[in-house]
Amino acid sequence: MKIKKKSGIIVEFDNTKLIASLINSGASITVAKRILNEIQPQLYNGITSKKVYALAFQKLKSVSHANAARYSLKNGIFALGPAGFYFEKFIARIFEVQGYDVITNLFLEGKCVSHELDVLVKKDNHVSMVECKFHSSQDAKTDVKVPMYILSRFNDLNKKSYTIFKKEEQITNCWLVTNSKFTSEAIKFAECSGLKLLSWDHPFQNGIKNIVNHYNIYPITCLTTLTAAEKELLLLQDMLTVYDLMHFEDSFEKLKLSENRMKRIKEECNQLLNR
Amino acid sequence: MKIKKKSGIIVEFDNTKLIASLINSGASITVAKRILNEIQPQLYNGITSKKVYALAFQKLKSVSHANAARYSLKNGIFALGPAGFYFEKFIARIFEVQGYDVITNLFLEGKCVSHELDVLVKKDNHVSMVECKFHSSQDAKTDVKVPMYILSRFNDLNKKSYTIFKKEEQITNCWLVTNSKFTSEAIKFAECSGLKLLSWDHPFQNGIKNIVNHYNIYPITCLTTLTAAEKELLLLQDMLTVYDLMHFEDSFEKLKLSENRMKRIKEECNQLLNR
Structure with a gap:
């Protein structure tokens, strides 16, 4: 099967690259293979690599938010913009x-x-x-x-x-x-x-x-359990990284979260920091 | 009377600047003053300097095409674009x-x-x-x-x-x-x-x-007697300056001009080159 890369180039789809990328985000090899199997029916000749990535990301999120956050790190860094x-x-x-x-x-x-x-x-x-x-x-x-x-x-x-x-x-x-x-x-x-x-x-x-993966210094913008508006509010308070967020607990206050959401967000943060 | 400059700043309209600019384009002091008098009824408080310039340019063109060409030199250089x-x-x-x-x-x-x-x-x-x-x-x-x-x-x-x-x-x-x-x-x-x-x-x-005024090295794009399409055709043949145009007469051939237009164009060119 052929896929279309961001540059417009058409290449043969490489299973192993997708699996490596999922494992790199913290998924076990079993989970990575299962995700590949699950998205397989949705792939078609000429699909963009961005679409393949999005499908895998959706599945990964249902398994572990923290793994999905790692997987979306690049987008998370783009989400620090639009200003520099x-x-x-x-x-x-x-x-x-x-x-x-x-x-x-x-x-x-x-x-x-x-x-x-x-x-x-x-x-x-x-x-x-x-x-x-x-x-x-x-x-x-x-x-x-x-x-x-x-x-x-x-x-x-x-x-x-x-x-x-x-x-x-x-x-x-x-x-x-x-x-x-x-x-x-x-x-x-x-x-x-x-x-x-x-x-x-x-x-x-x-x-x-x-460096980010080695030092676990994830920007809050890659968290999958927060909304864009909540991220913006945190950035305005200089809460840039997941580490900051977990070490200055006051920062959560302004978000006015339910106990249930707070629990899920902290769970994702802890998974990211304690891999 | 106030005029609005390109930068958006409002300044007092300065007669002498307009006259100096017209004289600089080759108009005599009498012609420059006459043009100022003629456009005066069309000026109003808050008019843009661009509009004042356009009104003066119209009048100048009716007196002498060559003077108008000099007056529009800056636009003529911009018209060498959009590529560099x-x-x-x-x-x-x-x-x-x-x-x-x-x-x-x-x-x-x-x-x-x-x-x-x-x-x-x-x-x-x-x-x-x-x-x-x-x-x-x-x-x-x-x-x-x-x-x-x-x-x-x-x-x-x-x-x-x-x-x-x-x-x-x-x-x-x-x-x-x-x-x-x-x-x-x-x-x-x-x-x-x-x-x-x-x-x-x-x-x-x-x-x-x-430098352009000193060496009479006018780009053909500031001529007022040629159309934009004709200028483009000349540029494609590397006819960049009015001097070139008058010294490689073959260059006119592709334009297929009537005798009358040819005469007017050459007149403007000669006036520009022999000030």
Whole structure:
């Protein structure tokens, strides 16, 4: 059977990829195989990969909300938009769980012009600037112009010293982070110029999806038991991650939930955090 | 009387500015004053500056097509779009009339990635790259990110030598050209970083409008005696400027014009070239 990928390319449907993706979300191999069997009658030649994903997601949700939340992580990160604001805060958290000190939204005066910096991080006495590029469309790619202008920003800043984390020091590294993908030219230019890149699946096995799964730092936007309006209310209170939600219990208050819903939401959160 | 500028700002209507602009297009002071008198009854409080300009243009056209063509030069350059292709060719011509050797659309391999360069120019043994940024909207401005990524392109290219104009040499300068305006931050960054800028009115008294008027290098798109379809047909044949049009007479052939129209068009062209 043939399926149509997001890029429009038609490829042979690969059972094992779907099973791997389900297992990666926490489903057992038995459950993954059962889901595949259950959706099989609904598949047809030329179906889009997005539709296959949606069918599997529906089934997975009926088995375990937490597994479905993991499965929808990518959409959950897109749901931090449409502005880049919450994505920047989420990326700051991603560095924080890896042992960095972090500061967000800082204005610094460069050699030529002043800059608003999304995130600044420090670890092992090295200060890095982290520039975030949020795309609301799943198809958008970060092209070579972005690392090119970010490199000029970095070069405009790295000649001077700033007091960012208590003592005066220089910015020695620069990260470029996106929720979508980089073009191959963007990767080539960034690597050749000494910029560090982070995207959904880059670097290989160390992209955002890997870090999130490794540190269990799920954005609340991937929870399947909350409505979009409830998520928005939580984000407004700076409740960005499932971990935050479970550790600052006051945050639930504004949602005015029934005991029954509260129980289901906490169950999904706990399953996500204690895999 | 108040008028509304393109930016939305309301200002007092300034007679002298309109007169200066008409004189600048080749009208005598007597004609300019007469036009002002003639449009006066049609002006009203809160009229847009665009409407005032259009009324004056109509009157000017009835006096002299060539003066009207000069008056509509800015629109004529916008009419080279919507793609940036003809604008790049026109900018190459702008350098050519100033004594530069020029080459357009060249691929060069930089230190990190390969680049498609719009225009390369050479004068006094210095090779410069010229990057063109065409905007189809009159309100669009070229912001600071553009000189930032252009600087990175330049730095990726200026370490190597290339055989562009016969002998092997390095690119030592970089121009950024736009048909619209630069933001103040873009100008600040470019000047501080050693990039040269050219826009409609930048550098002051040496912008595109000044060069065009000084060298009489009018794009055919500002002629008032040709239709849009006829202009398109001429551009397709690489007839970019009024000078070209008058020096390669074959170019008129495809237009299949009546003797009478041909006479009027040539009249406008001659008036533009022999001011």
